[in-house]
Amino acid sequence: MKPNPGGIITGEAIVDRDQEIYSIWKALQNQSVVLTSERRVGKTSVLRKMFENPQNGWLPILYLVEGKYHPIEFVEGLYELFLENDVLKGKFHKLKTFYTKYVGGEQVGSWKLPQIKENWKTLLDSMIEDIISTDKKVLLMLDKLPLMLSHFIKSEVCGPQVCMEFLDTLREIRNRFEPTKKIGFIFCGSIGIHLIIKDLKRNYAYNADPINNMKIVTLSGMNPSGARLLCEKLSEDENYQFDDKGKIYEYICKSTDNLPFYIQHVFALINDLQKNKINEKLVDELIDYLLNDPKDEGFFNHYIDRIKTYYDKDIQDIALLILDKACKQEDYWKEEDILNTVKSFMEIDDETIKVTINLLWSDHYLIRIVKGYKRSYKFKYLILKKWWKVNRG
Ligand SMILES: Nc1ncnc2c1ncn2[C@@H]1O[C@H](COP(=O)(O)OP(=O)(O)O)[C@@H](O)[C@H]1O
Ligand SMILES: [Mg+2]
Numbered sequence: 128m129k130p131n132p133g134g135i136i137t138g139e140a141i142v143d144r145d146q147e148i149y150s151i152w153k154a155l156q157n158q159s160v161v162l163t164s165e166r167r168v169g170k171t172s173v174l175r176k177m178f179e180n181p182q183n184g185w186l187p188i189l190y191l192v193e194g195k196y197h198p199i200e201f202v203e204g205l206y207e208l209f210l211e212n213d214v215l216k217g218k219f220h221k222l223k224t225f226y227t228k229y230v231g232g233e234q235v236g237s238w239k240l241p242q243i244k245e246n247w248k249t250l251l252d253s254m255i256e257d258i259i260s261t262d263k264k265v266l267l268m269l270d271k272l273p274l275m276l277s278h279f280i281k282s283e284v285c286g287p288q289v290c291m292e293f294l295d296t297l298r299e300i301r302n303r304f305e306p307t308k309k310i311g312f313i314f315c316g317s318i319g320i321h322l323i324i325k326d327l328k329r330n331y332a333y334n335a336d337p338i339n340n341m342k343i344v345t346l347s348g349m350n351p352s353g354a355r356l357l358c359e360k361l362s363e364d365e366n367y368q369f370d371d372k373g374k375i376y377e378y379i380c381k382s383t384d385n386l387p388f389y390i391q392h393v394f395a396l397i398n399d400l401q402k403n404k405i406n407e408k409l410v411d412e413l414i415d416y417l418l419n420d421p422k423d424e425g426f427f428n429h430y431i432d433r434i435k436t437y438y439d440k441d442i443q444d445i446a447l448l449i450l451d452k453a454c455k456q457e458d459y460w461k462e463e464d465i466l467n468t469v470k471s472f473m474e475i476d477d478e479t480i481k482v483t484i485n486l487l488w489s490d491h492y493l494i495r496i497v498k499g500y501k502r503s504y505k506f507k508y509l510i511l512k513k514w515w516k517v518n519r520g
Contacts, residue, residue, distance in 0.1 A: 128360040130398060132391035132424070133167065141176045142360055142387070143353030147346060148173060151313070152182045154342040155266065159301060159312040161338055164346035165491060166317040166429050167388040173346065174268045174315060185266040185311065188212055193271035196282040198293045199247040201275065203238040205267075206254060215261055221253035248296050255300050259309050266311045273316035276323045287331040294324075294337040301340075314338065319490060322437045329439070345491070348385030348508075355380060357387055361394040370406045378407050382414050384508045392417055392425060414510070418517045427514040430492065438486065445469060445483045447519075450492060450506075454515035459496060459503035 128140060151173070154160050162170055178189045188208050195201045206222070209215055219235070226235050229242045237243070243250070258265050269275075279290035297312075304310045314320060320338060327333035349357065358376040369375045383389035396413045397405065417425045434446050452468055453460055462484065469480050484504065487493045492511075493504040506512035 128363065130361050130391045130395035132388055132395050133426075136172055137175060138179065141172045141179075142357045143349055144169065144173050144176060145353075146350060147344070148177055151177065151344055152185075154344065155185070155311050155313075156183065157342075159305065159341045160314070161320060161341045161343045162313055162315040162346065163319055163343065164317060165433075167386075167426055168317075168346050169349075169387050170315050170317065170346055171270055172387075174270055174313065177266075178268065181266075184264050186212070186214065186263050187266040187268055188214070189268045189270065191270045192275040193278075195275050196278045197244065197247075197285045198251070198279070198289065198296075199238050199244045201293075202247050202251045202254065205251075206235070209254070209258070214263055214265060215257060219254060219257045220260075221257045222250060225249050225253050248292070251296060252300065255304060255310065259304055259307055261309075264309050264311075266313065268313040268315060270315045271317075272314045273318040273320045273323050276320070277318065280323070280326070287327060287333075291327055291331065291333050291335075294327075294333075295335055298335065298337045312341075314341065318433065318437060321489070326437070347491075348383075349387055351380060351385065354383075354385040354387070354390060357390050358394075361391070365398075366403055367397070368404050375405055375407065375410070378410055382410055382510065384510050386508070386510070389414075389417070389425065389510060414513070418510075418514045425514070427511065427518070430511060431519075433490075442479065442483045442486070444473070445475065445480060446487055446492075448472060449480075449483065449487060450515055451519050453493065453504065453506060454512050454520045456505060459505045462502040462504065465504065 131140065151160055151162065162173065164170055174187075174189055178187045181187050188205075190205060190208055192201060192204070195204060206219070209219075223235060225246065226243070229246055230236070230240060276290055276294070279285045279293060280287045300310075301312060305312075324333070324337065348354065355376050358379055379390060379393055383393065393410065393413050396416060397409075402409060418427070431447070434443055438446055448469055449465060452465075462481075465484060466477055466480050469475060470477075484493070488495055488504065491507050494507045495502055495504045497503075506515070
Protein backbone atom coordinates (compact mmCIF):
# COMPACT_ATOMS: atom_id res chain seq x y z
CA MET A 128 0.00 0.00 0.00
CA LYS A 129 1.32 3.45 -0.98
CA PRO A 130 1.46 6.16 1.66
CA ASN A 131 -1.19 8.85 1.35
CA PRO A 132 -0.79 11.38 4.13
CA GLY A 133 -3.79 13.69 4.22
CA GLY A 134 -5.51 12.25 1.15
CA ILE A 135 -8.88 10.55 0.97
CA ILE A 136 -8.49 6.90 1.88
CA THR A 137 -11.08 4.18 1.36
CA GLY A 138 -11.57 0.44 1.74
CA GLU A 139 -8.51 -1.58 2.73
CA ALA A 140 -6.42 1.56 3.01
CA ILE A 141 -8.29 2.49 6.18
CA VAL A 142 -6.33 0.43 8.65
CA ASP A 143 -7.68 -0.81 11.97
CA ARG A 144 -9.61 1.58 14.28
CA ASP A 145 -11.79 -1.47 14.92
CA GLN A 146 -11.96 -0.86 18.65
CA GLU A 147 -13.06 2.75 18.24
CA ILE A 148 -15.58 1.83 15.56
CA TYR A 149 -16.98 -0.94 17.72
CA SER A 150 -17.53 1.45 20.61
CA ILE A 151 -19.27 3.97 18.34
CA TRP A 152 -21.68 1.32 16.99
CA LYS A 153 -22.29 0.20 20.54
CA ALA A 154 -23.03 3.73 21.77
CA LEU A 155 -25.40 4.27 18.85
CA GLN A 156 -27.69 1.59 20.17
CA ASN A 157 -28.68 3.99 22.93
CA GLN A 158 -27.75 7.50 21.90
CA SER A 159 -26.23 9.71 19.27
CA VAL A 160 -22.51 10.38 19.20
CA VAL A 161 -20.13 13.33 19.01
CA LEU A 162 -16.87 12.20 17.39
CA THR A 163 -14.08 14.63 18.04
CA SER A 164 -10.32 15.04 17.84
CA GLU A 165 -7.72 17.41 16.50
CA ARG A 166 -7.46 17.71 12.73
CA ARG A 167 -6.06 14.76 10.78
CA VAL A 168 -6.24 12.25 13.58
CA GLY A 169 -8.49 10.05 11.46
CA LYS A 170 -12.15 10.94 12.13
CA THR A 171 -13.30 11.04 8.52
CA SER A 172 -11.54 7.74 7.87
CA VAL A 173 -13.42 6.21 10.80
CA LEU A 174 -16.71 7.54 9.42
CA ARG A 175 -15.89 6.24 5.97
CA LYS A 176 -15.06 2.78 7.32
CA MET A 177 -18.39 2.78 9.16
CA PHE A 178 -20.14 3.94 5.99
CA GLU A 179 -18.53 1.12 4.01
CA ASN A 180 -19.29 -1.54 6.65
CA PRO A 181 -22.60 -0.70 8.29
CA GLN A 182 -23.67 -2.63 11.39
CA ASN A 183 -26.86 -3.34 13.32
CA GLY A 184 -29.13 -2.52 10.39
CA TRP A 185 -28.06 1.13 10.11
CA LEU A 186 -28.07 2.85 6.75
CA PRO A 187 -25.25 5.40 7.13
CA ILE A 188 -25.33 8.68 5.22
CA LEU A 189 -21.96 10.42 5.19
CA TYR A 190 -22.54 14.14 4.84
CA LEU A 191 -19.64 16.57 4.57
CA VAL A 192 -21.26 19.85 5.60
CA GLU A 193 -18.36 22.29 5.66
CA GLY A 194 -19.35 24.16 2.50
CA LYS A 195 -22.74 25.25 3.84
CA TYR A 196 -23.43 28.82 4.94
CA HIS A 197 -27.15 28.69 5.71
CA PRO A 198 -29.42 25.92 7.04
CA ILE A 199 -31.31 25.78 3.75
CA GLU A 200 -28.07 24.73 2.02
CA PHE A 201 -27.76 22.01 4.64
CA VAL A 202 -31.33 20.87 3.94
CA GLU A 203 -30.78 20.90 0.19
CA GLY A 204 -27.59 18.83 0.47
CA LEU A 205 -29.30 16.36 2.76
CA TYR A 206 -32.17 15.94 0.31
CA GLU A 207 -29.74 15.22 -2.50
CA LEU A 208 -27.87 12.67 -0.39
CA PHE A 209 -31.11 10.93 0.53
CA LEU A 210 -31.93 10.62 -3.16
CA GLU A 211 -28.40 9.49 -4.01
CA ASN A 212 -28.42 6.83 -1.29
CA ASP A 213 -31.86 5.63 -2.31
CA VAL A 214 -33.22 6.25 1.15
CA LEU A 215 -36.69 7.03 -0.11
CA LYS A 216 -36.58 6.66 -3.88
CA GLY A 217 -37.86 10.21 -4.28
CA LYS A 218 -41.11 9.69 -2.38
CA PHE A 219 -40.83 12.61 -0.02
CA HIS A 220 -44.55 13.15 0.58
CA LYS A 221 -44.43 15.54 3.52
CA LEU A 222 -41.48 17.49 2.20
CA LYS A 223 -43.09 17.86 -1.21
CA THR A 224 -46.39 18.99 0.28
CA PHE A 225 -44.67 21.87 2.04
CA TYR A 226 -42.38 22.62 -0.85
CA THR A 227 -45.37 22.85 -3.17
CA LYS A 228 -47.21 25.03 -0.68
CA TYR A 229 -44.34 27.53 -0.51
CA VAL A 230 -43.53 27.76 -4.23
CA GLY A 231 -46.74 26.72 -5.91
CA GLY A 232 -45.03 24.19 -8.21
CA GLU A 233 -44.99 20.41 -8.09
CA GLN A 234 -41.28 19.77 -8.51
CA VAL A 235 -38.62 20.20 -5.85
CA GLY A 236 -36.41 22.66 -7.69
CA SER A 237 -34.57 25.72 -6.48
CA TRP A 238 -33.84 25.94 -2.79
CA LYS A 239 -32.70 29.52 -3.10
CA LEU A 240 -36.14 31.13 -3.31
CA PRO A 241 -36.73 33.39 -0.31
CA GLN A 242 -39.97 31.61 0.65
CA ILE A 243 -38.05 28.29 0.73
CA LYS A 244 -35.13 29.70 2.63
CA GLU A 245 -37.19 31.17 5.42
CA ASN A 246 -39.05 27.87 5.89
CA TRP A 247 -35.94 25.69 6.20
CA LYS A 248 -37.08 24.41 9.58
CA THR A 249 -40.40 23.00 8.36
CA LEU A 250 -38.71 21.51 5.31
CA LEU A 251 -36.04 19.81 7.41
CA ASP A 252 -38.63 18.53 9.86
CA SER A 253 -40.87 17.14 7.17
CA MET A 254 -37.97 15.49 5.35
CA ILE A 255 -36.99 13.70 8.55
CA GLU A 256 -40.62 12.68 9.11
CA ASP A 257 -40.61 11.19 5.62
CA ILE A 258 -37.49 9.22 6.52
CA ILE A 259 -38.99 7.98 9.76
CA SER A 260 -42.02 6.68 7.88
CA THR A 261 -39.84 4.19 5.96
CA ASP A 262 -38.50 0.86 7.19
CA LYS A 263 -34.95 2.24 7.14
CA LYS A 264 -32.76 3.04 10.11
CA VAL A 265 -30.81 6.06 9.01
CA LEU A 266 -27.53 7.13 10.57
CA LEU A 267 -26.69 10.73 9.71
CA MET A 268 -22.97 11.28 9.97
CA LEU A 269 -22.39 15.03 9.79
CA ASP A 270 -18.70 15.58 9.15
CA LYS A 271 -17.22 19.03 9.91
CA LEU A 272 -20.37 20.16 11.66
CA PRO A 273 -18.60 22.67 13.95
CA LEU A 274 -17.06 24.33 10.90
CA MET A 275 -20.48 24.71 9.31
CA LEU A 276 -21.84 26.18 12.54
CA SER A 277 -19.04 28.71 12.65
CA HIS A 278 -19.82 29.61 9.03
CA PHE A 279 -23.43 30.13 10.06
CA ILE A 280 -22.38 32.44 12.87
CA LYS A 281 -20.11 34.52 10.66
CA SER A 282 -22.13 34.49 7.47
CA GLU A 283 -24.10 37.64 6.59
CA VAL A 284 -27.05 35.67 5.26
CA CYS A 285 -27.29 33.72 8.49
CA GLY A 286 -25.70 34.96 11.73
CA PRO A 287 -25.68 33.67 15.31
CA GLN A 288 -29.46 33.75 15.79
CA VAL A 289 -30.13 31.35 12.92
CA CYS A 290 -27.22 29.18 14.05
CA MET A 291 -28.82 28.81 17.47
CA GLU A 292 -32.17 28.03 15.86
CA PHE A 293 -30.45 25.39 13.76
CA LEU A 294 -28.87 23.76 16.81
CA ASP A 295 -32.22 23.81 18.60
CA THR A 296 -33.95 22.31 15.58
CA LEU A 297 -31.43 19.48 15.43
CA ARG A 298 -31.99 18.90 19.11
CA GLU A 299 -35.78 18.89 18.69
CA ILE A 300 -35.48 16.44 15.83
CA ARG A 301 -33.28 14.22 17.97
CA ASN A 302 -35.65 14.40 20.94
CA ARG A 303 -38.65 13.62 18.81
CA PHE A 304 -37.27 10.89 16.62
CA GLU A 305 -34.36 9.17 18.31
CA PRO A 306 -36.69 7.20 20.62
CA THR A 307 -38.15 5.54 17.50
CA LYS A 308 -34.62 4.07 16.96
CA LYS A 309 -35.03 4.88 13.28
CA ILE A 310 -32.61 7.73 13.18
CA GLY A 311 -29.27 8.39 14.82
CA PHE A 312 -26.61 11.08 14.50
CA ILE A 313 -22.87 11.39 14.58
CA PHE A 314 -21.68 14.98 14.95
CA CYS A 315 -18.09 14.98 13.80
CA GLY A 316 -15.52 17.71 13.72
CA SER A 317 -12.21 18.91 14.94
CA ILE A 318 -12.80 22.43 16.20
CA GLY A 319 -14.76 21.02 19.05
CA ILE A 320 -18.42 21.80 19.05
CA HIS A 321 -18.10 22.81 22.71
CA LEU A 322 -16.13 25.90 21.66
CA ILE A 323 -18.93 26.99 19.33
CA ILE A 324 -21.57 26.47 22.00
CA LYS A 325 -19.42 28.33 24.51
CA ASP A 326 -19.11 31.24 22.09
CA LEU A 327 -22.87 31.33 21.56
CA LYS A 328 -23.53 31.23 25.30
CA ARG A 329 -21.01 33.86 26.13
CA ASN A 330 -21.65 36.31 23.34
CA TYR A 331 -25.22 35.69 22.24
CA ALA A 332 -27.05 34.59 25.38
CA TYR A 333 -27.61 31.08 24.12
CA ASN A 334 -29.00 28.98 26.93
CA ALA A 335 -29.62 25.50 25.52
CA ASP A 336 -27.40 22.46 25.66
CA PRO A 337 -27.73 20.85 22.26
CA ILE A 338 -25.34 17.97 22.80
CA ASN A 339 -25.57 17.15 26.49
CA ASN A 340 -27.35 13.83 25.92
CA MET A 341 -24.89 12.64 23.27
CA LYS A 342 -22.02 10.26 23.84
CA ILE A 343 -18.68 12.00 23.30
CA VAL A 344 -16.09 9.80 21.61
CA THR A 345 -12.60 11.26 21.40
CA LEU A 346 -10.24 9.88 18.80
CA SER A 347 -6.50 9.81 19.53
CA GLY A 348 -3.54 7.88 18.18
CA MET A 349 -4.17 4.31 17.03
CA ASN A 350 -3.73 1.46 19.44
CA PRO A 351 -0.24 -0.14 19.17
CA SER A 352 -1.33 -3.10 17.06
CA GLY A 353 -3.16 -0.85 14.59
CA ALA A 354 -0.22 1.52 14.28
CA ARG A 355 2.11 -1.39 13.69
CA LEU A 356 -0.23 -2.88 11.10
CA LEU A 357 -0.19 0.45 9.29
CA CYS A 358 3.64 0.35 9.22
CA GLU A 359 3.49 -3.18 7.84
CA LYS A 360 1.04 -2.26 5.11
CA LEU A 361 3.05 0.79 4.11
CA SER A 362 6.18 -1.31 3.66
CA GLU A 363 4.71 -4.51 2.21
CA ASP A 364 5.22 -3.63 -1.46
CA GLU A 365 8.66 -2.13 -0.93
CA ASN A 366 12.16 -3.47 -0.69
CA TYR A 367 13.02 -1.93 2.64
CA GLN A 368 15.83 -3.28 4.76
CA PHE A 369 15.33 -2.79 8.45
CA ASP A 370 17.96 -3.08 11.18
CA ASP A 371 15.31 -4.86 13.21
CA LYS A 372 11.85 -4.61 11.73
CA GLY A 373 9.86 -5.00 14.96
CA LYS A 374 11.99 -2.47 16.79
CA ILE A 375 11.90 0.06 13.95
CA TYR A 376 8.13 -0.16 13.63
CA GLU A 377 7.88 0.39 17.35
CA TYR A 378 10.22 3.35 17.07
CA ILE A 379 8.18 4.90 14.25
CA CYS A 380 4.96 4.42 16.23
CA LYS A 381 6.49 5.92 19.36
CA SER A 382 7.92 8.89 17.48
CA THR A 383 4.53 9.64 15.92
CA ASP A 384 2.36 8.99 19.00
CA ASN A 385 0.66 6.26 16.93
CA LEU A 386 -0.98 8.97 14.83
CA PRO A 387 -1.68 7.50 11.39
CA PHE A 388 -1.22 10.84 9.61
CA TYR A 389 2.41 11.07 10.81
CA ILE A 390 3.10 7.38 10.22
CA GLN A 391 1.93 7.96 6.64
CA HIS A 392 4.23 10.99 6.42
CA VAL A 393 7.26 9.02 7.58
CA PHE A 394 6.71 6.38 4.91
CA ALA A 395 5.94 8.99 2.26
CA LEU A 396 9.30 10.64 3.01
CA ILE A 397 11.10 7.29 2.92
CA ASN A 398 9.55 6.83 -0.51
CA ASP A 399 10.31 10.33 -1.76
CA LEU A 400 13.90 10.18 -0.64
CA GLN A 401 14.24 6.68 -2.09
CA LYS A 402 15.70 5.33 1.11
CA ASN A 403 15.68 1.60 1.62
CA LYS A 404 17.87 1.14 4.67
CA ILE A 405 15.65 2.04 7.56
CA ASN A 406 17.03 2.59 11.03
CA GLU A 407 16.26 4.77 14.04
CA LYS A 408 18.60 7.50 12.85
CA LEU A 409 16.70 7.84 9.58
CA VAL A 410 13.39 7.95 11.45
CA ASP A 411 14.75 10.77 13.64
CA GLU A 412 15.86 12.68 10.55
CA LEU A 413 12.47 12.33 8.92
CA ILE A 414 10.63 13.48 12.02
CA ASP A 415 13.02 16.44 12.28
CA TYR A 416 12.27 17.23 8.66
CA LEU A 417 8.54 17.31 9.41
CA LEU A 418 9.05 19.54 12.44
CA ASN A 419 11.25 21.91 10.42
CA ASP A 420 9.20 21.96 7.26
CA PRO A 421 8.39 25.56 6.23
CA LYS A 422 5.46 24.25 4.20
CA ASP A 423 4.19 22.64 7.42
CA GLU A 424 2.94 19.49 5.73
CA GLY A 425 2.42 18.06 9.18
CA PHE A 426 -0.18 20.79 9.76
CA PHE A 427 1.21 21.63 13.18
CA ASN A 428 0.35 25.31 12.81
CA HIS A 429 -3.26 24.32 13.05
CA TYR A 430 -2.75 23.85 16.79
CA ILE A 431 -1.89 27.54 17.08
CA ASP A 432 -4.51 28.80 14.63
CA ARG A 433 -7.15 26.95 16.56
CA ILE A 434 -6.31 28.88 19.72
CA LYS A 435 -6.16 32.18 17.86
CA THR A 436 -9.47 31.56 16.12
CA TYR A 437 -11.63 29.95 18.74
CA TYR A 438 -10.32 31.01 22.15
CA ASP A 439 -11.58 34.21 23.71
CA LYS A 440 -9.18 37.11 23.23
CA ASP A 441 -8.36 37.39 26.94
CA ILE A 442 -7.11 33.83 27.21
CA GLN A 443 -5.32 33.31 23.90
CA ASP A 444 -2.08 34.79 25.20
CA ILE A 445 -2.26 32.79 28.41
CA ALA A 446 -2.88 29.56 26.50
CA LEU A 447 0.06 30.17 24.17
CA LEU A 448 2.33 31.16 27.05
CA ILE A 449 1.47 27.99 28.97
CA LEU A 450 2.23 25.83 25.92
CA ASP A 451 5.43 27.76 25.14
CA LYS A 452 6.66 26.94 28.64
CA ALA A 453 5.17 23.45 28.87
CA CYS A 454 7.14 22.25 25.83
CA LYS A 455 10.35 22.73 27.82
CA GLN A 456 9.26 20.70 30.82
CA GLU A 457 10.88 17.29 31.12
CA ASP A 458 7.86 15.70 32.71
CA TYR A 459 4.48 16.64 34.16
CA TRP A 460 4.19 20.29 35.18
CA LYS A 461 2.48 21.08 38.50
CA GLU A 462 -0.55 23.35 38.30
CA GLU A 463 0.76 25.65 41.02
CA ASP A 464 4.01 26.08 39.06
CA ILE A 465 2.02 26.91 35.94
CA LEU A 466 0.09 29.55 37.88
CA ASN A 467 3.28 31.10 39.23
CA THR A 468 5.01 31.07 35.87
CA VAL A 469 2.11 32.76 34.09
CA LYS A 470 1.78 35.37 36.86
CA SER A 471 5.46 36.20 36.54
CA PHE A 472 4.80 37.22 32.92
CA MET A 473 1.45 39.00 33.19
CA GLU A 474 -0.91 40.50 35.69
CA ILE A 475 -3.68 37.97 35.87
CA ASP A 476 -5.84 36.22 38.45
CA ASP A 477 -5.59 32.52 39.28
CA GLU A 478 -9.13 31.81 38.14
CA THR A 479 -8.51 32.91 34.53
CA ILE A 480 -5.35 30.83 34.36
CA LYS A 481 -7.18 27.79 35.73
CA VAL A 482 -9.95 28.21 33.16
CA THR A 483 -7.30 28.33 30.43
CA ILE A 484 -5.51 25.23 31.71
CA ASN A 485 -8.82 23.44 31.79
CA LEU A 486 -9.58 24.42 28.23
CA LEU A 487 -6.16 23.22 27.02
CA TRP A 488 -6.80 19.98 28.82
CA SER A 489 -10.32 19.45 27.44
CA ASP A 490 -9.03 20.41 23.98
CA HIS A 491 -6.38 17.65 24.10
CA TYR A 492 -3.34 19.89 24.05
CA LEU A 493 -2.51 18.67 27.53
CA ILE A 494 -3.14 15.57 29.55
CA ARG A 495 -3.17 15.57 33.32
CA ILE A 496 -2.58 13.39 36.34
CA VAL A 497 -3.79 13.97 39.86
CA LYS A 498 -1.66 12.87 42.80
CA GLY A 499 -2.68 13.70 46.36
CA TYR A 500 -5.24 16.20 45.00
CA LYS A 501 -2.48 18.01 43.09
CA ARG A 502 -2.98 18.38 39.36
CA SER A 503 -0.07 18.23 36.90
CA TYR A 504 -0.06 18.55 33.12
CA LYS A 505 2.02 17.74 30.07
CA PHE A 506 1.64 17.79 26.29
CA LYS A 507 -0.59 14.96 25.14
CA TYR A 508 1.42 14.31 21.99
CA LEU A 509 5.18 14.06 22.11
CA ILE A 510 5.45 15.00 18.45
CA LEU A 511 3.51 18.22 19.05
CA LYS A 512 5.64 18.99 22.08
CA LYS A 513 8.75 18.64 19.92
CA TRP A 514 7.26 20.81 17.22
CA TRP A 515 6.38 23.45 19.80
CA LYS A 516 9.90 23.37 21.16
CA VAL A 517 11.46 23.67 17.70
CA ASN A 518 9.12 26.40 16.48
CA ARG A 519 8.05 28.40 19.54
CA GLY A 520 10.03 27.32 22.57
N1 LIG B 1 -7.22 4.31 9.84
C1 LIG B 1 -6.30 4.87 9.06
N2 LIG B 1 -5.50 4.09 8.28
C2 LIG B 1 -4.55 4.66 7.49
N3 LIG B 1 -4.31 5.98 7.43
C3 LIG B 1 -5.07 6.80 8.19
C4 LIG B 1 -6.10 6.29 9.03
N4 LIG B 1 -6.69 7.33 9.63
C5 LIG B 1 -6.07 8.44 9.21
N5 LIG B 1 -5.09 8.14 8.33
C6 LIG B 1 -4.18 9.10 7.68
O1 LIG B 1 -4.39 10.37 8.26
C7 LIG B 1 -4.92 11.29 7.29
C8 LIG B 1 -5.98 12.15 7.93
O2 LIG B 1 -7.09 11.34 8.27
P1 LIG B 1 -8.59 11.91 8.29
O3 LIG B 1 -9.47 10.76 8.51
O4 LIG B 1 -8.85 12.77 7.11
O5 LIG B 1 -8.52 12.81 9.61
P2 LIG B 1 -9.56 13.85 10.22
O6 LIG B 1 -10.88 13.60 9.59
O7 LIG B 1 -9.54 13.59 11.69
O8 LIG B 1 -9.01 15.22 9.89
C9 LIG B 1 -5.42 10.41 6.15
O9 LIG B 1 -5.34 11.11 4.92
C10 LIG B 1 -4.46 9.25 6.20
O10 LIG B 1 -3.24 9.58 5.56
MG1 LIG C 1 -12.00 14.96 8.48
